[in-house]
Amino acid sequence: MSKLALGIIETIGLAAAVEAGDTAVKSANVKLIGYELSKGGGMVTVKIEGYVGAVKAAVEAGCIAAEKVSKVWSKKVIPRPHKDLEKMIITEETVGLVKENQEKESEEVSQIEKQQDAKEPEKIEKLLHKEMKEIVESKVVEAIDDSEGIKETISKEQSQKKVVSEVEVTKLENESVKEHKRNTDICNLCGNPKCPRKKGEPRKLCINYEKEKRRTSQ
Structure with a gap:
C-alpha cells in the first residue's frame, strides 16, 4: 500500500459513489479498494489505489462523473501514504475489500479442505497398511513361539526316550553280567x-x- 498512491472521492449518496468508482477504474490503471459509508449526512467515500499519475487522473474523472449524479463533497490524492495510515484506509467498514478478503479466505479454506479430502484415502491406506503389518508381525511372532514350543516338546520327548533307552541298555548289561557271572560260578x-x-x-x-x-x- 505504501508504494502506491491513495485516491479518495467523497460523494453524497451511494449512486454518485458507484458512478465515481466505475469511471475511476475505467479511466486509468487503478484498483478499487472499496467504499465506506460515513456516519450521517448520507456521504459515501470511494477508495482507489495505484501509481500517482493514474490515481490523479482517475480521481478527476470520477469526480466529474459523480457530479452528474449528485454532489461531490471532497476529493484527495495522497502519494505514497505512510504504512500506519493503512489502519484508517483498510477497515472492516470498507465494503468490497472485506468481501474480497472473505472470498479469498473461503477459497483458501476450501482448497485446504480439498487437499485434506484428497489426502484422506492416503491416510486411510497408510493406517490399514500399518495395521496389517502389525497383524502379520504378531502372527509371525506367534508362529515362532509355536515352533519353539514344538521344538522344546520334541527335545523333551527325545531326551525322555534317550533316558529310557539308556535304562534299558543298563538293565540288559546288568542281566548279561549276572548271567555271565552265574555261568562262571x-x-x-x-x-x-x-x-x-x-x-x-x-x-x-x-x-x-x-x-x-x-x-x-x-
Whole structure:
C-alpha cells in the first residue's frame, strides 16, 4: 500500500459513489479498494489505489462523473501514504475489500479442505497398511513361539526316550553280567548250582566227582 498512491472521492449518496468508482477504474490503471459509508449526512467515500499519475487522473474523472449524479463533497490524492495510515484506509467498514478478503479466505479454506479430502484415502491406506503389518508381525511372532514350543516338546520327548533307552541298555548289561557271572560260578562238570566247585577249579572239589569217577572206571 505504501508504494502506491491513495485516491479518495467523497460523494453524497451511494449512486454518485458507484458512478465515481466505475469511471475511476475505467479511466486509468487503478484498483478499487472499496467504499465506506460515513456516519450521517448520507456521504459515501470511494477508495482507489495505484501509481500517482493514474490515481490523479482517475480521481478527476470520477469526480466529474459523480457530479452528474449528485454532489461531490471532497476529493484527495495522497502519494505514497505512510504504512500506519493503512489502519484508517483498510477497515472492516470498507465494503468490497472485506468481501474480497472473505472470498479469498473461503477459497483458501476450501482448497485446504480439498487437499485434506484428497489426502484422506492416503491416510486411510497408510493406517490399514500399518495395521496389517502389525497383524502379520504378531502372527509371525506367534508362529515362532509355536515352533519353539514344538521344538522344546520334541527335545523333551527325545531326551525322555534317550533316558529310557539308556535304562534299558543298563538293565540288559546288568542281566548279561549276572548271567555271565552265574555261568562262571556254576560247576561246569555237574552243572549243579549247589556244587561248591567253580569253573576252572580242580575236579576233586565237585560233589559228583566220586560218582563220575566210579562210573567211568566201570
